[in-house]
Amino acid sequence: MLHNMFLQILNMSFVAVPMIIGVMIFRLFANRIPRKFVCILWAVILFRLLCPVTIDSEWSGVMEPYPIDAPVMNQSMTVTAASTEPLPTGGVLPDNKQNPVQSGESISAEPIQHDWLQTLVFVAGPYLWVTGLLVLAVYSVVSMILLKRRLTGAVKLRDNIYLADHLASSFVTGVLSPKIYISSQLSIEERRYVILHEQMHIRRGDHLIKLLAWLALCIHWFNPLVWGMFQFFGDDIEMACDEAVLRNAAADIRADYAGLLLRITAGRSLPVGTPLAFGEGDIKARISNIMRYEKPTKIVLLLAMIAVLMLAISFGTNPVQKNTELLGANYHAREILYATESGGFADAAGTNGGLERCAGAYSFTTDDYLYDCYGAEPVWNELGCVEDYPLTKKELFSYCMEEDGWRSRYTMGEITDAAILRMNDGSQKFYLLMQTRKGETLLGYGWEDVNERGQDASDDTSLYWLIQLESVFDPDGVQVNYFMRSLRHIVNDSVDTFAFWENSKYTPGYLIVGFLADGSGEQSDMGYATFRWVGNCLKMLDCHVYPDAAITGTGIYRAEHPAVLSDDGTLTDAVTYDVILSNNDNLDSVVRVVTYADGSQKELRTQAFGAPELITFRWADENSFIQNFDSETRVSQYFYDKEGNIIPDERVMTIHFDESAFE
Amino acid sequence: MTEYKLGAVEMRFAEIIWTHEPLSSGQLVKLCEEELAWKKSTTYTILRRLCERGIFQNENSMVTSCISKEEFYARQSEAFVEESFDGSLPRFLAAFTRRKKLSEQEIAALQQLIDDNRG
Numbered sequence: 001m002l003h004n005m006f007l008q009i010l011n012m013s014f015v016a017v018p019m020i021i022g023v024m025i026f027r028l029f030a031n032r033i034p035r036k037f038v039c040i041l042w043a044v045i046l047f048r049l050l051c052p053v054t055i056d057s058e059w060s061g062v063m064e065p066y067p068i069d070a071p072v073m074n075q076s077m078t079v080t081a082a083s084t085e086p087l088p089t090g091g092v093l094p095d096n097k098q099n100p101v102q103s104g105e106s107i108s109a110e111p112i113q114h115d116w117l118q119t120l121v122f123v124a125g126p127y128l129w130v131t132g133l134l135v136l137a138v139y140s141v142v143s144m145i146l147l148k149r150r151l152t153g154a155v156k157l158r159d160n161i162y163l164a165d166h167l168a169s170s171f172v173t174g175v176l177s178p179k180i181y182i183s184s185q186l187s188i189e190e191r192r193y194v195i196l197h198e199q200m201h202i203r204r205g206d207h208l209i210k211l212l213a214w215l216a217l218c219i220h221w222f223n224p225l226v227w228g229m230f231q232f233f234g235d236d237i238e239m240a241c242d243e244a245v246l247r248n249a250a251a252d253i254r255a256d257y258a259g260l261l262l263r264i265t266a267g268r269s270l271p272v273g274t275p276l277a278f279g280e281g282d283i284k285a286r287i288s289n290i291m292r293y294e295k296p297t298k299i300v301l302l303l304a305m306i307a308v309l310m311l312a313i314s315f316g317t318n319p320v321q322k323n324t325e326l327l328g329a330n331y332h333a334r335e336i337l338y339a340t341e342s343g344g345f346a347d348a349a350g351t352n353g354g355l356e357r358c359a360g361a362y363s364f365t366t367d368d369y370l371y372d373c374y375g376a377e378p379v380w381n382e383l384g385c386v387e388d389y390p391l392t393k394k395e396l397f398s399y400c401m402e403e404d405g406w407r408s409r410y411t412m413g414e415i416t417d418a419a420i421l422r423m424n425d426g427s428q429k430f431y432l433l434m435q436t437r438k439g440e441t442l443l444g445y446g447w448e449d450v451n452e453r454g455q456d457a458s459d460d461t462s463l464y465w466l467i468q469l470e471s472v473f474d475p476d477g478v479q480v481n482y483f484m485r486s487l488r489h490i491v492n493d494s495v496d497t498f499a500f501w502e503n504s505k506y507t508p509g510y511l512i513v514g515f516l517a518d519g520s521g522e523q524s525d526m527g528y529a530t531f532r533w534v535g536n537c538l539k540m541l542d543c544h545v546y547p548d549a550a551i552t553g554t555g556i557y558r559a560e561h562p563a564v565l566s567d568d569g570t571l572t573d574a575v576t577y578d579v580i581l582s583n584n585d586n587l588d589s590v591v592r593v594v595t596y597a598d599g600s601q602k603e604l605r606t607q608a609f610g611a612p613e614l615i616t617f618r619w620a621d622e623n624s625f626i627q628n629f630d631s632e633t634r635v636s637q638y639f640y641d642k643e644g645n646i647i648p649d650e651r652v653m654t655i656h657f658d659e660s661a662f663e
Numbered sequence: 664m665t666e667y668k669l670g671a672v673e674m675r676f677a678e679i680i681w682t683h684e685p686l687s688s689g690q691l692v693k694l695c696e697e698e699l700a701w702k703k704s705t706t707y708t709i710l711r712r713l714c715e716r717g718i719f720q721n722e723n724s725m726v727t728s729c730i731s732k733e734e735f736y737a738r739q740s741e742a743f744v745e746e747s748f749d750g751s752l753p754r755f756l757a758a759f760t761r762r763k764k765l766s767e768q769e770i771a772a773l774q775q776l777i778d779d780n781r782g
Contacts, residue, residue, distance in 0.1 A: 153709045155672050155699050165670020184671030258777045262770065287773050291780050 006126035008052055013223045019045050019315050020225045024232060026311075033304040034296055035240035035289065042233040043209065044312045049216040049226065129222065136218040147173070151181060161195060170194045172207045193245075193253075193260050200244045206237050235282045239289045246293050258290040329538060330482050331362040331441065334470035337412075338444075338463065340405045362443060362469060365486040366531070366540035370421050370431060380485065386419035386433055396434070399446055399463045413438030422448065432463075441469040482538075483513045483529070490543055491525055493517045498612050511538065514581060514614035524548070528579055528614055546581065580615040582608060586641040590615050595634045669713075675699065676709055680719055681732045688724045 023041045030038050154164035160177065163184040170182040180198040182191060201207060213233050220226040246254060261283060296304075360374025370383045393415050400406070413436030421431040432444040446463035453461075483497040495515040517525040527545035531538040580590060592604040606615050639647040669677060679694050680686070686694075691710065695701040701709075710726065713719050718735065719728050730738070 153672055153676070153699075153701065153705055155675070155701075163672055165672045255777050255780050258773075258780075262773050262777065284769060284773065287776065291776050 002126045002130065006129050009129065009219060010125075012049055012052065013220045013226070016045055016049050016220075016229075017223070017225055019048070020229045022311075022315075024228065027232065027236065031289075031292065033300060035236050035243055037304045037308040038236045039209075039233070039240050040308050041311055041315070042213075042229065042236060044315045045229065046209070046212055046216055046233075048315065049220055050212065132221045133218055136221055140214070140218065154181060155184075157182075157191075161198075170198055172198050172201050175208065175211065178202045178207050190260055190263075193257050196245050197241060200241050200248075201237075204241060204244065206241060209237065210234070235285060238282075239286055242286060242290050243293055246290065247295060254290055254293060258287045261287055261290070329364060329441075329471040331364065331443075331469035331471055333360065333362075333443075333467045335468045336407050336465065337442070337468055338400050338405045338407065338466040340402050340462075340464050363482060363485055364433060365482075365489070366538060367486060367489045368419065369485065369489055370433065371485055382485075383431065384421050384424065385489075386421040386431070389418050389420035389432070391415055391418040391420075391432065391434065393436075396432070396444070396463075396466075398459075399444070399461055400466065401462045412436060412442075413440060441471070443467050443469050483515065483531075486538075486540060487513075487515050487529060487543070490529075491515070491517045491527070491545060493525075498614065512579060512614065512616055514612060516583075516612055526581055526583060526612065528581055544579070582613040582615065583611050584639075584647065585611045586647060587611065587613060587639055588642045588644075589640045591638045591640065593636045593638070595636070669718075672699070673709065673713065677713065677718065677732075677735075680726055681728055685725055685727045688721060688726055691726055 023038065023045065026041065027038045150166065151162070151164050154162040157163050161180045161182065164181045165184050167181060167183040170180065170186075172178050172180055180195065180202070182194050182198070186194060213230055217226055217230045242257070246257065360372055363371040363373070363380065364386075365371070368386050370386055371380045372383055373380045393412060396415065415434050416437050417435040419433045421433070423429045423431075428448050428450050430446060430448045432442075432446070434442040434444070436442065444463045444466040446461065446465075449460040453459075484495055487495045487497070495517050497513050497515045511531040512528055513531065514526070514528040517527075525545050525547050527543065529543040530541045587608045589608060590606045594602045594604070596602075608615060641647050676695065676699065679698060680691065683690065683694065688707070688710070692701075692703045692706045695706040696703075710719065710721060714721055717729055719726060
């Protein structure tokens with residue numbers, strides 16, 4: 001647990017590094033804009049340093065991948081030598097799934113050497129970190145006690161303002177009921193501005209922010225940039241507070257105010273590290289800032305607000321995680337990442353030549369079958385059904401043994417989903433299909449050392465090539481053959497798909513595809529399946545098969561339970577779709593008549609274009625119909641042939657809606 | 664010497680003693696409660712500190728001064744010592760966080776900046 005906490009802190013710390021540098025640069029050029037905007041940026045970083053829970057957004061500028069990962073422990077220690085086990089997955093800390101904060105990492109394509117330094121950091125690191133944390137915690141308490149002792153004898157001036165002897169600077173202390181302590185040596189005139197300043201700190205909540213900043217410093221004490229941030233944040237808080245005082249002042253008090261600041265601090269060395277109280281900060285910068293101060297114009301304020309808002313969102317949130325689930329799609333190779341020069345590659349290529357196979361097309365069906373297609377006369381070959389396979393990026397890299405096999409320096413996302421296909425032909429060849437956190441789909445092909453499966457030390461398992469795949473699905477046009485491949489394993493036969501229905505207006509993200517098994521029209525099954533677009537891939541949600549439906553040649557079918565999908569792709573019981581499947585050559589149109597409780601009627605007509613035919617109704621989008629639906633509403637359905645006669649069908653329905661279906 | 668440097672609040676406390684001495688510590692607690700809103704423990708803490716500095720003495724619950732008010736003021740003006748708020752910082756932290764004193768030139772430059780603006 002300590003280990004994981006340390007890793008999390010380490011990652012939070014590293015994520016903050018570029019941000020801190022960014023704000024340090026930003027504040028150099030921030031002379032014209034109010035300091036409070038710089039403070040807002042610091043506060044966002046502070047939030048990132050302290051809060052392990054993060055928010056995702058499309059506008060995140062947080063660099064991914066994150067840099068820190070634990071080294072691979074000696075796998076032979078943690079994996080039992082059972083030959084039936086799959087390749088070792090244990091012993092790797094941390095498991096990314098258990099540690100969602102550590103969302104990705106940067107490892108170049110070359111396998112990383114885990115040297116003694118890294119091991120030292122990860123073995124001794126957590127204990128060192130806790131020790132430092134404790135030291136600073138003890139120091140905080142001790143310095144607080146010493147401060148309290150020094151304040152003994154402070155005399156109340158008024159409200160929450162106290163005069164105390166032997167103070168070099170005034171400050172605010174306390175959390176819930178903050179008190180202002182000012183030096184008893186100040187003249188009454190001097191007190192006025194000092195109190196104005198300290199009261200402004202309390203109004204702005206600076207005393208709490210400062211406390212949180214100190215907490216962050218205690219936690220991230222090993223990060224020098226956090227020390228720098230604490231220092232600069234403190235200065236910026238002081239300057240923002242000065243600006244607030246000047247802004248609220250009735251007259252131009254800049255010269256008096258700055259003069260006081262100079263007078264009470266001149267000639268003294270200023271301790272600013274007192275954690276839970278305020279020092280004066282950087283006096284030189286403060287005085288310059290005060291003298292430069294002008295009430296900001298609206299346009300400056302607006303621009304600054306926009307810039308800071310953008311930066312804050314960019315810093316404060318993590319990149320939206322791309323779809324990381326392996327889903328069905330047609331793919332072609334986008335880039336060869338790794339390919340061995342050895343015989344393995346030639347072997348992998350078979351008789352069809354080396355790179356040609358890499359550059360071919362692949363299809364991964366929603367029911368987990370992998371196909372490939374390459375060569376001069378492309379034919380889709382079924383390679384087999386893949387199975388889930390836990391795999392880390394490190395393990396993947398350990399299969400890439402040839403240093404010079406990498407085609408480019410490539411930064412890969414953490415593997416979130418992987419599947420393996422072991423060929424049944426005794427060749428010990430296998431395919432690895434992987435999805436990464438960055439949304440990449442990768443395919444690897446290699447040879448598995450079956451006899452030494454699970455034995456890390458002497459594992460000769462290696463990849464011949466690794467390619468990045470690119471989905472070739474076009475949301476506007478679907479390759480029908482993909483559905484054929486996706487559905488054939490369910491119907492246990494080859495299928496023809498027909499009249500797949502896609503209407504972006506009514507079903508954004510959904511596809512409904514009808515299919516006819518075997519395509520013979522005799523003794524075959526009909527059905528339809530619904531698919532959902534997830535990113536560039538399709539996920540099959542639902543499949544209805546009507547056995548032998550095509551035999552009669554005249555049948556009209558509708559789903560017993562309409563295919564119903566909620567927005568997140570899960571099936572629900574709410575009535576959303578009705579699907580009508582027809583194998584009747586005479587069917588010309590389908591009419592639905594909705595009769596409301598008050599006796600009024602509305603009609604919905606859909607034209608059929610032949611057989612087989614797939615007709616869908618999506619009630620949820622037919623607002624004019626659905627608005628007045630209640631439990632008294634009846635829907636009658638009629639089928640007409642080309643001459644306008646009703647086709648009698650005992651399955652013609654009357655739908656009784658209950659209100660719960662439309663909540 | 665540092666012993667003869669008192670803060671403004673301590674001065675008010677000292678004035679009470681000089682005005683009323685000799686007085687019992689119980690009386691002093693009462694006076695301090697009225698004039699400074701101090702608790703009993705605060706009065707004793709400050710009294711102990713000033714006794715340690717050799718300005719007052721507290722024998723048999725009787726508080727008296729070791730040096731007179733006039734003598735004290737005379738000595739104080741000779742020994743101006745910079746007030747500071749440190750000592751609670753460990754040396755390594757202080758070294759990291761402490762800023763340099765403003766130099767004479769820097770002070771002059773800043774004063775110039777302020778004066779220019781004032782004009």
